[in-house]
Amino acid sequence: MYPSVREDPFQEYLVSPRHLAGSTAIGDPGLQPLRDLGWALHHDDLGNTYVSAPDHRIRLGYLPEGDDDGLWRISAYDDAFGSVRWAATFNDRTPTEFVTAFTTALAQAYTQGPDAYLHGATNKPVQAFTPLTAAGWQHDRRGWTDELTAPDSLARLTYEHLAPDHQSEIAGHHSRWWLRGGTGRRFPDWYATFTTHTPTQLITATTTAIADPTPVTRYASELSLLTRNHAQLAPIAPPIPTPLDVRRAQAARARTATTQRPGTAAPSPAPLSPTAAAGRRAR
Template sequence: MNDPASAVDGDVYVFPRYLAGSTYTGDPALEPLLALGWDLTHDDLGNVYVTAPDRKIRLGYLPEGDDDRLWRINAYEDHFGPPAWGVSFNDQSPTEFVTAFTTALASAYQEGPERYLARPDPASPELDAFQAIVPLINRGWKMPRPRQGVMELQTPDGMAGLEFATGRLDPERELTTLEARWYMRGGPKTSGWYATASTNTPTVLLTAITESVSDPAPLPRWKDQMLRGLRERAQLIPVTPLPPPVPTPLDVRRTASRRAPALTTRSVPRWSTTTTPSAALPSRSSGPRR
């Protein structure tokens, strides 16, 4: 029989999942797009590029990029125009969050441009934004003290949060800086992750991220590969339960001393003036007396 634990890529489960950190591999997040036949290329530095067949969506996995943004995904209405929207994840982002996004992106791409280029309703962009944060609210994220121009939610432990900037933003800065419409983060500052999304990112794609980030299910990790700041703050549960400790001679003596005395029975002879029905009677002679 196969051991279920042997199929888990890790020796601990990490809870909450926004403290799991990266798996340091991009394959699971690339797979939903490659399964659709998207083109895969790479440069001599080790950066990987995935492009949709219509050239309207481009993904970069950039371990040798100019900053710590490991993942950059842009979509275009015009091949030669600026991106219609852009999403990024830094190098400490749990790969499962990126995979949730690329899975939703693959599904939206199959439905067509009206899905993967869907803009928020210009009449009520905040209403569309609310749809993306509903998973966070339903799972206990709270709004801290209001700040001018920002709608913010945080986890009860303060170790993860989301910021939605209101008002007008510079489209170019949204794609090249952290001054984007959407900013999510998790973990301590020294070992944390973040993700950004620009104004026109489709709500269905944003919701895929918030659903994954707030999912209560833990994530598997190899404990020794986790950053110290995450190990100290997360709850780690062994994938394979530890065996009970072997008792020491002292434990055995202590257990014996606490053991209740065994109950025993003894036969006690009793005298009786009556004979029980089962007692053997002497045989009576059938011959005449003399």
């Protein structure tokens, strides 16, 4: 269904498949799993948000006022003052559910210790492929590259078996994992990247969220051209008032009509006695 241009911007729709849903207007869902662990949160003067783990070995930036379209940047460090071990990026159009899946898995891994969130297994790409292939994505192997393509050809995952140069990955020039969606192959609508040492379980959580057939909810104002043109949209009808809701509304209108007749002023309260007035001031 293609929504009307003049529709209510707060009309809600169920959107499927998820890789066509686009982002929501808020970052709270992606931040919440880490906030639930008590991670420190800071803001800058521009409105960007930064979250860091208690040991400062994981840092997240939610950057609506950043220098590019990398809205979410997550980095893990060998130690608080060490070099970056792995990094993940989600751009500003990535469906929020995918970011939330990643940060939820990251929060769980953090509670398990550095062996899980810093040095987790990175040599099991098939683990991340499985949710997608089970959902009908086509898997092609071309030389040293695996590419998985959604049934509608509007989302892809590329994995390179030969690891790129670490510094090039960390600088954002080239990543071993590249998830993206949209009609363009070179310039996708949304993308996510993961460097070589990103624990596979975190990437698997993301691909599991992508493969989930459950529709996601979006307001009409959040629907991108990609979503409107290619996704399946089902409007969510507003809740039907129950008989109790109707009676309450009628009673409220009756009270208003009784106490606020046109042309009459509301009655003034009776003046307090000196004793009562003194008691009120004392409270």
